[in-house]
Amino acid sequence: MAEVAVRKKLMIVEEIYHEGGPAATHPLRRSAALAVIHNPFAGRYVEDIAGFMEDLKPLGLDMAESLIAALGGNRKTVEGFGKGAIVGSAGELEHGALWHVPGGYAMRQLLGDAKAIVASTKKVGGPGTRLDVPITHINASYVRSHFDAMEVGIGDAPCASEIVLALVMTTGPRVHARVGGLKASEIKGEDGLR
């Protein structure tokens, strides 16, 4: 099992009180955990990369735990999640796909068997690249009030042989959500969709 070499971590927490409308009683909180890791496959084509997903599991759990702590420590307050990766220029997009399993399952596990698929995005880019991490409800992907996204990035990452890994959690709907659709109160919670 290869060790995952972490150069840097960044934790971002946002509290949103309003966006021009009535101030929320409880501000929406959104947090992102980012880790800058060395890409062990950078600079050449490596056919067999899937084993690295197993190596990333402890980091995924660590990042998911730190997100719950940053939002106040109670997993029951977490309502939305998402994930993403930015691969440095000496890597390929497929290396970012290694984050799907360890990143997604870590959050689902810690959030008490969350039903919905974890929305995700990924790209290849240089230092300072911004990533809009998509966010959906943790138990039902169709909950319209919880469709959101959080922009993340780090000024000096990813370097060519690095990957920036991101996990995001939120405590509720968009601050002035009012475009209808399935509500969080209407979730059946059987298929992860509705």
Add this chain to the structure above:
Amino acid sequence: MKARIRKLATFLEETHNEMGRSVNPPSRRAAAVAVIENPCAGKYVEDLSELIAIGEELGELLTQRAVAALGISAPTAESYGKAAAVGENGEIEHAAAILHPKLGTPVRKVLGKGAALIPSSKKRGGMGVVLDIPLGHKDAAYVRSHFDGMEVRINDAPRANEIMVAIAITDSGRPLARVGGLTKDQIKGEDGLR
């Protein structure tokens, strides 16, 4: 609270490794950012005392937030800095009113000390503008290992009638600092310089 806050954000950055060398303990810095309404936007206002008062309360709030993000006791903070970005309907003088007359006193009150000038930067800009918050040692401005800067940005701020105000606090200097100069164990702490 005099400031009309739309959003608060904190950023906690940890560097664990630099150029293949372990940084142990990791160098850590935190920034707390408030996005507030600019009460003087869109018109020339001669008397900026409202912004000066906002600076005073944000000095306390943002320092407390940054210290909390680091998870340290306030007196163990090592360096600090401040910055503001004014949206397009404001003037650079609005940033000066927030940052310079009264923001520093509550910062020093929270930290217990702070003989050195708080380094600052300011600019006017649109949403997503990058703030490079300068950093210097809080008790002796000449401590070379602590000359640094922290980049923060929020994709949806500042809007035209807003100001983004940031305070950065660290519990350490640059990772692998090795360019000599005054070191932190040589601080006299009398004049704020050495």
